[in-house]
Amino acid sequence: xxxxNPETYAYALGAIAVIWAVTYALRAFPFVALRGKEESxxxxxxxxxxxxxxxxxxxxxxxxxxxxxxxxxWVPAAGGILITAAIHFKxxxxxxxxxxxxxxxxxxxxxxx
Numbered sequence: 001x002x003x004x005n006p007e008t009y010a011y012a013l014g015a016i017a018v019i020w021a022v023t024y025a026l027r028a029f030p031f032v033a034l035r036g037k038e039e040s041x042x043x044x045x046x047x048x049x050x051x052x053x054x055x056x057x058x059x060x061x062x063x064x065x066x067x068x069x070x071x072x073x074w075v076p077a078a079g080g081i082l083i084t085a086a087i088h089f090k091x092x093x094x095x096x097x098x099x100x101x102x103x104x105x106x107x108x109x110x111x112x113x
Contacts, residue, residue: 051094062105073111080105
């Protein structure tokens with residue numbers, strides 16, 4: 001195992017501090033920027049269209065490299081999309097349907113390797 005140079009500890013801790021600060025700031029920014037604008041038509045539009053946008057991104061990602069000549073390629077994608085749509089139409093819960101669809105995609109992908 002290689003030896004660690006103690007002189008690099010301060011550099012590493014500084015880098016971790018900068019990474020933490022940037023990550024925290026980026027995650028906090030939307031909440032700070034939208035404070036007091038909950039009734040804004042733009043925020044309302046984003047709140048109603050975001051789940052659909054996430055679904056579209058997941059469908060495009062699932063089908064991006066699909067080879068329809070191979071079962072191991074298209075069955076996980078089709079299964080994930082169908083489960084996502086079915087759960088969303090039944091319960092209208094975007095989080096549950098997205099998680100279930102991704103889990104189905106992953107499980108079918110693992111089973112058909």
